[in-house]
Amino acid sequence: MQITRFGHATILVETSDTRVLVDPGVFSVVDAFALTDLDAIIVTHQHPDHIDPERAPALLDRNPDALLLADPETAASIGFGDWAENADGLETQVNELTVRGVGARHAVILPTIPRIGNVGVLISAPGEPTLxxxxxxxxxxxxxxxxxxxxxxxxxxxxxxxxxxxQQVSPNVVFPVHDCTISDLAYGVYWGQVEGHGGVEDARRLGQTDTTTV
Structure with a gap:
């Protein structure tokens, strides 16, 4: 499995015959929206740093055969594309990959801000690690x-x-996403805690356009 970051929360997951893009949002680098030959585009929730309403329609046009998968609230309200619903425990097959929904709600930002839907994704395939x-x-x-x-x-x-x-997830490999809110000067403060206290030996500090193989 090859994983490429495209800025903030956006990752491209590639196996031998499948390409899946997750969360192309407003903080994503421009190259994310030029991708072609995608088999699926997945959105975990409706916030613009996870789905860019301005640039995403062109991405969909470049990938007319891609499966579009999103949490139910986003699927119902996104306004462009034909989105299928992803939900907790629901499995969707994308070629050799199995995509399973995890969870239902976004984290609490403030008690006065209503919680929206958020469905994470487990991505797996025979002979491949589970992401x-x-x-x-x-x-x-x-x-x-x-x-x-x-x-x-x-x-x-x-x-x-x-x-x-x-620590609770306890993966073999960890890499950062959702990090465009951290300045370059302060980045080590956050990642240093992950490396020093997370209990994961293979902690890969991937930059905004880095690729790694697992």
């Missing part, structure tokens, strides 16, 4: 995660919660 992208929450901890895309910074998170979530 988990949780979207915007630490609430749901599935079993059997080999590779974790770890949200590193958000208005809803603090470092102790980040490290506790990583």
């Amino acid at each position: 988990f992208h949780p979207g915007d929450t630490y609430e749901y901890v599935p079993d059997g995660v080999d590779v974790l895309a770890l949200p590193l910074s958000a208005p809803w998170a603090k470092v102790s919660e980040t490290v506790e979530f990583l």
